[in-house]
Structures are given as structure tokens and as C-alpha cells.
Amino acid sequence: MADFLDQLGDILFLDIETASQTENFEDVDPRLQQEWLKKEKLIRTEIPVSEPGSLYFDRAGIHAEFGQVICVGVGYFQSKKKDKKLLFRSKVFSHEEERELLLALKDLLGKKKWMLCAHNGKEFDFPYLCRRMLIHGITLPEPLQIGGKKPWEVRHFDTMEMWRFGDYKYYTRLELLAAVFGIPTSKESIDGSEVNATFYKEKDLEKIKNYCLRDVEVTARIFMAMHPQTEELQIEIVRPEDSKKDHID
Template identity: 70%
Template sequence: MADFLEQLGSILFLDIETASLTESFEELDPRLQDEWVKKERLIKTTEEGHIDPGSLYFDRAGIHAEFGQIVCIGVGYYQRKKKEKKLVFRSKVFANESEKELLQEFSSLLDKKKWVLCAHNGKEFDFPYICRRMLIQGIPLPEPLQISGKKPWEVRHLDTMELWKFGDYKHYTRLELLASVFGIPSSKDNLDGSQVNSTFHLENDLEKIKKYCLKDVEVTARVYLAMNPQLELEEIEIIQLDDDSEQKGD
């Protein structure tokens, strides 16, 4: 158990929320417009039939790093409460009108400790998306995100969806489903991923997105514990750090 607790304290759970680069297709740089139309031909389904160029942009662009942007990154980590059967989960969200400044702040956090990164579907979405947007913004990749040339066991990335597959590579499981089967409270009480783009561009409500993002981070962290039942806990105390707090252990 001691080894598990030690390893647990080095895991940084994270979640990103993304939106399209611009509110409308027409606002997009003309070169990117041309590329999006080509991308659109590949992602449209047979059920959709004929579509006008750019018609899928608002709903789909945010999931593609070349046509989207990161609007917030939620992070959290566990600490053991001394002399108690209790964990403290400290969480924080990085959000900024400037994506570059947001990513620089997040990069600084990754440089402070030898983190193991964990996200749900992180290996296919969150981690590569962050890397691509950092490079587009001219930001060097921090060490935990540098995977080129590393052996698989040297890459410190965990993925709760991959852990749940147990080798079944055809299996996709939503975070909300895992939360349901483990009896973990939902993060979807006032927002879900499909509404982030409209909440960001049309409602201009970044605070709502930040709260949703932090809840997803907490759910991911709780799912990870549920899949590693070595530790018997009476409770988990949730502490949300403000923007000026430092992410550091005791």
C-alpha cells in the first residue's frame, strides 16, 4: 500500500476543454478554410448526405487541434491526510483568453515535479492535443509530454479508458459510463462536451466551462481509485485551489 500511495501522489489528473478557433467558418484564415473543407469531406458521414462547405465547422472543429483551441485545462492530484484514512484531492483550472499564456502556465506546472499524467482517453485526445497546440503556439514541450525516442515504459502517461479496456482495443467507454458503474457522481449536471463550443463562443461563459472541466478531472481521479481498490478510504476531501495557488505537495 505504501508503494501505491507514493505512486498515487505523483499522478497529475487532467482534462482539457476545447473550442473551434473562431466562432464561424467565415472568420477562419482562408488557408485553413481550404484545409477544413478537405477535412470535412473525410469526417462527414453517409447519413448526412450533401453538406455545404464549412457547415460542420462549428460542431466539429474543436476536436481537431489544427482547427481548434484549448480554452481551459483542469488538473488535480491526491495527497494522503496524515494519520487518517483520508485523501485530499487538490484541483485547479488553467483558463486564459490567450491560449498561449494558458499553455505556458500549464507547462510551468509540469516542470515543477516529475509528474505522471492521467486523463480519460488522454493518449488519443488530451495529450496529443496539448502537444500540437503548444507547438503551434511556439512553446517547447515540457518533459512529461516529450515522447519521441522514448521506450513505451519510459512514457509517464496513464489513460483510464485504456486501463478499462483490459486489452480489448475495440472497446470505447465514456467517462460518464464508468462514473455510473462505480457510483461516482456525474460531472454532466449542467453541461456536457457537446455544449462547450456554444458555451464558449455564443454564451461567452468560460466560468461554466471551468466548473465542468474541474468536475471531469475529479471524476477521472475517482475512477482511477475505483480501478485500484488497494486503498480503503473513509472519504476524499476536495480542495479547489485559486489561480494564484501553487501546486505542490507537503
């Protein structure tokens, strides 16, 4: 277990929350409007479309070309081996300018040889961050540089991929895994489908940040649940408001 705990401290658990680039489709750059209408034709399934662009508010945020990162939650474990305790320290990045948020995250990712872990991170969080950074002219930090690397050289964990056990058609929501392992839900106030409305209509970024941090904590707990040899360890959550010291710098 000692080797596992040593490695555990190098894993940065991560979750991003995204929103559409603008509240109204009419405010989107005309060139991007035309591209969205083409995209919209591909995602019209069970949702009735009253007029062109009507899916933009609810769907654009999940597409990096039409969305933006509004906050990034991160956390890591700090081991207290003598007490058989793990402290999970976390913080959330947010800024009214997406570029500044991404630069702050890049700075963190460049300070240590992190391994990254997210739920569905390989298909959403990691590529989304890469695309948005490049759109803003930001050089990718080393943990997000995967081009030309062999699969075993990419230091990314994905709890959804871990749960698949090679069954690549198997999609499992974070909330389902939390329920399976008896982990408290992160969906107390909002869920992912409500982020755009919370951001634009309610203008409540704090609610989104808290939700994002809880998703990070749930992901970390699920990761630990998949390593039963650590079940005797007590996990203590240390949130940013619990201390004035910035534990991730």
C-alpha cells in the same frame, strides 16, 4: 498500500476543454478553410451537410489544427495516512490568449516529475496539448515529450486504456464508467458537445471551467476505483474556491 500512496501523489490528473479557433468558418484563415473542407468530407457520415463549412462550429474544436485549448483542469491527491484520508486538490488554467494558458501549464509540468493521467488522454488530451504547444512555438515540457521513448518510459496513465484491459476496439465514455462505479456525474450543467456553444454563444467560460474541474475529479475517482485496495480511504475534494492558497504551484 504505502508504496501506492507514495506514487499517487506524483500523478497529475488532467482534462482539457477545447473550442473551434473562431466562431465563424468565414473568419478562418483561407488556407485552413480549404484544409477544413477536405477534412469535412471525411467526417460527413450521418450528419447532413447543408453547405461547405457547416460542420466547422460543431466539429473543429476536436481537431488541434482547427481548434484551441480554452481551459485545462488539473488535480492531485495528497495523502493523510494517519486519518486514512486523501485530499484531492485542483485548479483550472484559463486565459484569453491560448499561448499564455499553455505557458502556464508548461510551467507547472516543469516543476515536478509528474505522471499524467486523463480519460482517453493518450488519444486526445496529451497529443492535443503537444500539437497546440508546437503551433505556438512552445517547447514541450518533459512529461509531454514521448518521441524516442520506449513505452514503459512514457509516464502517462489513461483510465480508458486501463478499462480496456488490452481490448483496443473498446471505447468507454467517462460518464459510463462513472455510472458503473457509482461516481457522481460531471454532466450537471453541460457536456462536451455543448462546450463550443457555451464558449461562443453564451460566453460563459466559468461554466466550462467548472465542468472541466468536475471531469478531473471524476477521472481521479475512477482511477481510485480501479485500485480496490484503497477503498477504505476517504476522499475529500478541495476545490480552488475552498481556499485562498493555490495548492498546485
